[in-house]
Amino acid sequence: MNYRYLGRSGLLVSRICLGTMNFGMKDWGCDKQVSSKIIGEFIESGGNFIDTADVYSDGISEEMLGIALRDHQRDDLVIATKSWFRMGDSPNSKGLSRKYILEAVENSMRRLKTDYIDLYQVHGPDWFTPMEETMRALDDLVRQGKVRYIGCSNYYGWQIVKANAIAEHYGLERFISGQHLYNIVRRDIEREILPACADQGLGLLCWSPLASGFLSGRYERNQAPPEGSRISYRKNIDIPRYFSDAAFDVVDELKIISNETNKNLTQLSLAWLLYDQRVTSVIIGPRTVEQLNDSLHVSEWNLSPEQHERLANASNFSQGYPMEWVDSSYANISGIEEFSPGHFRHPMDRN
Numbered sequence: 065m066n067y068r069y070l071g072r073s074g075l076l077v078s079r080i081c082l083g084t085m086n087f088g089m090k091d092w093g094c095d096k097q098v099s100s101k102i103i104g105e106f107i108e109s110g111g112n113f114i115d116t117a118d119v120y121s122d123g124i125s126e127e128m129l130g131i132a133l134r135d136h137q138r139d140d141l142v143i144a145t146k147s148w149f150r151m152g153d154s155p156n157s158k159g160l161s162r163k164y165i166l167e168a169v170e171n172s173m174r175r176l177k178t179d180y181i182d183l184y185q186v187h188g189p190d191w192f193t194p195m196e197e198t199m200r201a202l203d204d205l206v207r208q209g210k211v212r213y214i215g216c217s218n219y220y221g222w223q224i225v226k227a228n229a230i231a232e233h234y235g236l237e238r239f240i241s242g243q244h245l246y247n248i249v250r251r252d253i254e255r256e257i258l259p260a261c262a263d264q265g266l267g268l269l270c271w272s273p274l275a276s277g278f279l280s281g282r283y284e285r286n287q288a289p290p291e292g293s294r295i296s297y298r299k300n301i302d303i304p305r306y307f308s309d310a311a312f313d314v315v316d317e318l319k320i321i322s323n324e325t326n327k328n329l330t331q332l333s334l335a336w337l338l339y340d341q342r343v344t345s346v347i348i349g350p351r352t353v354e355q356l357n358d359s360l361h362v363s364e365w366n367l368s369p370e371q372h373e374r375l376a377n378a379s380n381f382s383q384g385y386p387m388e389w390v391d392s393s394y395a396n397i398s399g400i401e402e403f404s405p406g407h408f409r410h411p412m413d414r415n
């Protein structure tokens with residue numbers, strides 16, 4: 065297993081993070097026994113980074129993790145969880161207010177049977193709570209020793225920059241990670257969010273790196289999802305999110321590269337994300353031990369630059385405005401510098 069530093073921090077995490085959203089999930093998830101086996105094998109392989117959230121199966125995912133972790137060295141692991149979703153009937157049982165965050169952390173620690181959380185993430189943006197209130201509450205948790213590091217998830221690029229600017233201004237803890245939807249058929253975050261993360265020293269953690277399993281090659285153009293597949297249970301969410309001609313073109317290219325490399329579509333898709341050093345970890349979501357072991361093949365294996373580029377081109381992704389404008393206008397003001405600003409990298413990163 066290879067490890068990467070999480071953003072601008074000293075925390076080393078495995079580049080494969082074990083996601084636990086499937087644990088305890090009716091229909092498309094796995095039960096207590098299988099989830100314990102998955103956790104055991106993941107840790108055995110050298111994985112140290114595990115992601116959950118209070119909302120996954122209404123707290124059951126955290127509880128299953130807590131039970132499974134009794135057989136492992138807690139301090140060797142980096143446990144990440146999140147809050148934001150509504151978890152109770154009271155008006156305040158949701159969001160990112162001081163009152164709720166402090167309550168949510170206690171509840172997560174109880175379910176996880178731990179007295180600290182390594183990475184506490186806000187699961188989404190709260191449009192009503194002032195960011196100062198949220199960042200102070202998170203900072204308090206770090207000072208109290210209940211939380212080691214903080215991160216965000218599903219934030220817009222401007223919110224990432226604003227939150228860390230507030231933290232900087234008041235001398236509070238800064239976000240070190242951003243957890244976002246990123247896979248080879250949904251590359252939206254390359255426009256604003258990924259550059260914001262790189263600028264602010266946040267390591268990117270990719271959720272749904274296989275596009276809910278679409279990138280395993282299990283699905284066919286113009287055909288209904290096979291019975292029992294995850295997408296067959298989540299048609300309303302995943303079909304509009306992933307099924308398009310362009311996405312199936314990517315699957316076709318994955319199949320060609322798979323024949324050349326002896327790696328399957330899943331492994332190629334995960335390796336495509338990890339090729340970018342701004343990505344710290346891919347959060348895998350195995351339903352079975354076999355799926356876990358299959359994904360673990362990319363613990364150390366990397367794509368070649370040529371394979372990476374072929375897949376990037378197959379996905380037909382457009383950076384859109386303002387990047388198009390900058391591309392077409394840049395020559396007008398420059399050309400004598402040794403380096404030109406890449407959209408894909410921070411301008412100061414010249415390696």
Ligand SMILES: NC(=O)c1ccc[n+]([C@@H]2O[C@H](COP(=O)([O-])OP(=O)(O)OC[C@H]3O[C@@H](n4cnc5c(N)ncnc54)[C@H](OP(=O)(O)O)[C@@H]3O)[C@@H](O)[C@H]2O)c1
Pocket residue numbers: 082083084085086092115116187217218243244270271272273274275276277278280292293294295330347348349350351354355356358359
């Ligand atoms: N922050 C957020 O808002 C957010 C949102 C979503 C997820 N997450 C995190 O990200 C993690 C991963 O997300 P995800 O579950 O959507 O990931 P994903 O990898 O895109 O999808 C997982 C699904 O893909 C299939 N699969 C998994 N491994 C496979 C393999 N090796 N070969 C073939 N098929 C495989 C399984 O579906 P089948 O049952 O069809 O085989 C599985 O349920 C979650 O557990 C959670 O920790 C965070």
